[in-house]
Amino acid sequence: xxxxxxxxxxxxxxxxxxxxxxxxxxxxxxxxxxxxxxxxxxxxxxxxxxxxxxxxxxxxxxxxxxxxxxxxxxxxxxxxxxxxxxxxxxxxxxxxxxxxxxxxxxxxxxxxxxxxxxxxxxxxxxxxxxxxxxxxxxxxxxxxxxxxxxxxxxxxxxxxxxxxxxxxxxxxxxxxxxxxxxxx
Numbered sequence: 001x002x003x004x005x006x007x008x009x010x011x012x013x014x015x016x017x018x019x020x021x022x023x024x025x026x027x028x029x030x031x032x033x034x035x036x037x038x039x040x041x042x043x044x045x046x047x048x049x050x051x052x053x054x055x056x057x058x059x060x061x062x063x064x065x066x067x068x069x070x071x072x073x074x075x076x077x078x079x080x081x082x083x084x085x086x087x088x089x090x091x092x093x094x095x096x097x098x099x100x101x102x103x104x105x106x107x108x109x110x111x112x113x114x115x116x117x118x119x120x121x122x123x124x125x126x127x128x129x130x131x132x133x134x135x136x137x138x139x140x141x142x143x144x145x146x147x148x149x150x151x152x153x154x155x156x157x158x159x160x161x162x163x164x165x166x167x168x169x170x171x172x173x174x175x176x177x178x179x180x181x182x183x184x
Contacts, residue, residue, distance in 0.1 A: 018086040019153045020122070023145050025138065028078035031071050038068050082146065083123035086153035091119065113147045120150045 042064045087095070099112035121131060135143070 020083060020085045021149050021153060023082045023084060023149050024079050025082060025142050026075055026079045028075055029139065031075045035068055035071050038064050080124060082121065084120040084149050084153060085122045087119055092154045113150060116150050117146050120153060
């Protein structure tokens with residue numbers, strides 16, 4: 001290996017960043033039911049007016065649509081984006097050692113995620129007590145989203161990033177770009 005190669009690798013290591021992903025958590029699950037009820041009322045109005053007729057001129061329909069949009073905005077205001085970051089390999093290995101599997105077919109016990117999720121949590125920056133209370137309030141589905149993301153970050157196959165959509169967009173805009181070689 002040449003000095004140039006060594007310098008390049010050193011620079012890459014110095015600037016290395018572990019994988020990150022965002023999980024959006026809505027903390028107002030009750031809003032969905034309210035939206036569904038208003039949508040049912042909107043469908044009734046549509047059915048009364050005839051399916052082919054626009055509801056845009058119906059003041060009742062407009063009021064319902066405005067209520068739905070207000071609830072959607074409220075749900076968005078009640079959603080937090082949680083930034084999770086992969087752990088260094090040694091830190092992950094330490095967690096695996098701390099949570100040995102009780103099943104011979106598995107590498108570790110699922111209780112690992114009780115420690116791994118908080119360890120991977122980057123943003124929003126919260127004190128431990130607030131973060132732990134938030135985690136206790138989550139539904140199983142929301143918890144599973146966090147667990148799956150942490151598992152992917154620390155155990156997943158993270159290849160060189162590639163976006164087929166961006167490549168197609170650039171090609172369709174007339175710009176030329178060469179696509180990277182697919183990861184093997």
